[in-house]
Amino acid sequence: MRTHAKWLAGAAVCAVMALSSTGAVMAQERVYNYASGTWESADNPRVMQRLIKQQRRPDARFNRAEVRIETRERPGTIIVDSRSRYLYLVGANGRATRYGVGVGKEGFGWSGAMSVQRKAEWPSWVPPKEMVARERRKGHILPARMEGGPNNPLGARALYLYRDGRDSLFRIHGTNQPWTIGKRLSSGCIRMMNEDVADLYARVPRGTKVVVIGPEGQGGRGVYRDLG
Secondary structure (H helix, E strand, O other), rough: OOOHHHHHOOOOOOEEEEEEEEOOOOOOEEEEEEEOOEEEEEEOOHHHHHHHHHHOOHHHHHOOEEEEEOOOOOOOEEEEEEOOEEEEEEOOEEEEEEEEEEEEEEOOOOOOOEEEEEEOOOOOOOOOHHHHHOOOHHOOOOOOEEEEOOOOOOOEEEEEEEEEOOEEEEEOOOOOOOHHHHOOEEOOEOOOOOOHHHHHHHHOOOOOOOEEEEOOOOOOOOEEEEEO
């Protein structure tokens, strides 16, 4: 998660109201135009398409897709493969929804099984003490707390990951920097495009199992095969 407020004011346009799984925009929704610092109406689908095209988008291979999958994990399980930068929501009958993600930078990757124990829409963000200290050494002063909204690095939705009943401090969350999807830039959290995290958020309940495969394939043996 890139964290200083200055880093968050890009010239790209970010869709900040959740898109439905079909990509349709509900009436009265708005998008935030970072170039002008204003909200713009998304009532007209052509306006939304124009704004989305102005974003610095990730490579097309990280677009959401329905794929065939081979896995022993039950439907409803989330599998994150840090090697390929994909997140899979396992479905029924050998199918899964595949999303592009950004993962932890070198030294911040991890693996293991956790569960979603908390969910939040437009979450606020409190940087961990370790991050505050690390960024201070670089000359960056982080806010003690940032309320949810278009400038918040957690984006439109957040799924909070717990292990053995304790908050791991890792999240699956949105981002206002969609061009980082497919890259290793975060401090260990799994970031998604806002429209994708909104889709995932609506489909998974608290208690959902999350299996994370490490950047060098740690914990990945026999977890799944993407059959395309």
